[in-house]
Amino acid sequence: MKINLRIILIGIMACILLIGSYSCEPNLINKGGLQDIQIFEKNETPTPLPTLVPVIDDIPSTVEPLSVEIQQSSIEICPCDVKFAITSSKPRKVDDKPEEMHTDLSPTPTPKPLVKSPPFQGTLFVSSEILVSTDPTAFYELEKIKDSPRTMYDRRKGWITLTPHLFKARFLDGLTIEVQVNPEFKNAVIAEEVALKYLKVIGQLPTVLRKDVETIWIHKGDELFGGGNNNLLIHHDQGLTYEDQGFLEEVFLHEAVHTSLDNDHLSTPGWLQAQQDDGQFISDYAKEFPSSEDIAESFPMYFALRYKASRIETHILKLIETAIPNRIEYFDKSIPDLTQMLDSSETPTSESTNTPTPIAKELVLGINIKNYEFPDISIDVGEVVEWKNLDLDMHSATSGIWGNDDAGNLWDSGKLTFGNVFKFKFTEEGQYPYFCRIHPAMKGVVRVLDSSK
Numbered sequence: 001m002k003i004n005l006r007i008i009l010i011g012i013m014a015c016i017l018l019i020g021s022y023s024c025e026p027n028l029i030n031k032g033g034l035q036d037i038q039i040f041e042k043n044e045t046p047t048p049l050p051t052l053v054p055v056i057d058d059i060p061s062t063v064e065p066l067s068v069e070i071q072q073s074s075i076e077i078c079p080c081d082v083k084f085a086i087t088s089s090k091p092r093k094v095d096d097k098p099e100e101m102h103t104d105l106s107p108t109p110t111p112k113p114l115v116k117s118p119p120f121q122g123t124l125f126v127s128s129e130i131l132v133s134t135d136p137t138a139f140y141e142l143e144k145i146k147d148s149p150r151t152m153y154d155r156r157k158g159w160i161t162l163t164p165h166l167f168k169a170r171f172l173d174g175l176t177i178e179v180q181v182n183p184e185f186k187n188a189v190i191a192e193e194v195a196l197k198y199l200k201v202i203g204q205l206p207t208v209l210r211k212d213v214e215t216i217w218i219h220k221g222d223e224l225f226g227g228g229n230n231n232l233l234i235h236h237d238q239g240l241t242y243e244d245q246g247f248l249e250e251v252f253l254h255e256a257v258h259t260s261l262d263n264d265h266l267s268t269p270g271w272l273q274a275q276q277d278d279g280q281f282i283s284d285y286a287k288e289f290p291s292s293e294d295i296a297e298s299f300p301m302y303f304a305l306r307y308k309a310s311r312i313e314t315h316i317l318k319l320i321e322t323a324i325p326n327r328i329e330y331f332d333k334s335i336p337d338l339t340q341m342l343d344s345s346e347t348p349t350s351e352s353t354n355t356p357t358p359i360a361k362e363l364v365l366g367i368n369i370k371n372y373e374f375p376d377i378s379i380d381v382g383e384v385v386e387w388k389n390l391d392l393d394m395h396s397a398t399s400g401i402w403g404n405d406d407a408g409n410l411w412d413s414g415k416l417t418f419g420n421v422f423k424f425k426f427t428e429e430g431q432y433p434y435f436c437r438i439h440p441a442m443k444g445v446v447r448v449l450d451s452s453k
Helices: 002-031 035-041 079-087 098-103 188-202 236-245 248-260 269-278 284-288 294-307 314-323 325-334
Strands: 066-070 073-077 139-144 150-154 158-162 165-171 176-181 215-219 226-228 231-235 364-369 377-380 384-389 421-425 430-435 443-449
Touching: 139 188, 150 215, 165 188, 176 188, 188 215, 188 236, 188 248, 188 364, 226 248, 231 236, 231 248, 236 248, 248 294, 269 325, 284 294, 294 314, 294 325, 314 325, 364 377
Parallel strands: 176 215, 215 231, 364 384, 377 443
Antiparallel strands: 066 073, 139 165, 150 158, 165 176, 226 231, 384 421, 430 443
């Protein structure tokens, strides 16, 4: 019955609509569509037509979706929600308000502070006053030993095997070093003179920096010095440059660290932890080569800070303390106290009662005063003899014979301390005895020949 009633009602409504439409046709034709305007002016609502079209809940958006990458995943979101999507991974409800979106934002993480740049480009030339020529030296003797083949490293040629001039250097702390001088230096006298120039400086280094030095290689050339291989590598022309610049001592300080400290400390957990805790390096050079140059760059600055602070400018000391405090603490714990050995004292100059004017461009033959002995020597007229004291005790080189005033008094060096030299030019043929006024048992003879006859 319900179905029949619905059918009847639908039929009645259809008939009514049909009759109404037929009744409107003449008016529409006569008034040309103005009926609709009159209806709206009278605020009359048109009779709605029934529809069987289903209601569409969701209306497609005409805005193209924007793709934003979040944590290596891709999600599609509305452009207006970009800020929310970047700061939150939670889906947003349709009725969320913009104010509520801001309250869900995660706080911006605090960035880590930037690592400061190292205070120095390289520490080799920070100061020429860390070690100076007047500092005491532990070197006291150089002995000539028999020459024999050796394998040496030469930066000009690489590894070479040859027969160098060989010497044994002795130091007050009991250490000895074999000195190998390239035979390109003409003879043993010249080789010895060159070696002595560097041994005094090497003796100024603390024992801890010489403990692993077994050999010294000396060549000509202006190539850089080197350390490691239980050795110190010297190129003499470059050494003269360092000496003129005033940094010869600091160069050895750096290279000796490579030889005697690197193997013991460079890879230890304590050093690596100090390196990490400091968060920066003492120099650009150390930063570029942290696994090979960090200790050699850092220790000289530590040495200056702890033992030579009075010679270093205050702002430099502050830079060192600020840059590597944990490395400084590591050295304090790992390196023995060096204070006793490094007490500074000035080497006195020689007192000469008859010092001749310095002579240039003339042949000079050297006499090394050592082991309380004066050697005999033969020279030609016009040549120069140079005495150099290599004993720790004071000596003199005085012409004549002890106790015989008639033997002549042509020259007197005055007091020669370690490293001091005295020169005298012999212009006449003859034999010239000489002795030490401080140790009269020391005697020698200079024989002067005239090869032109």
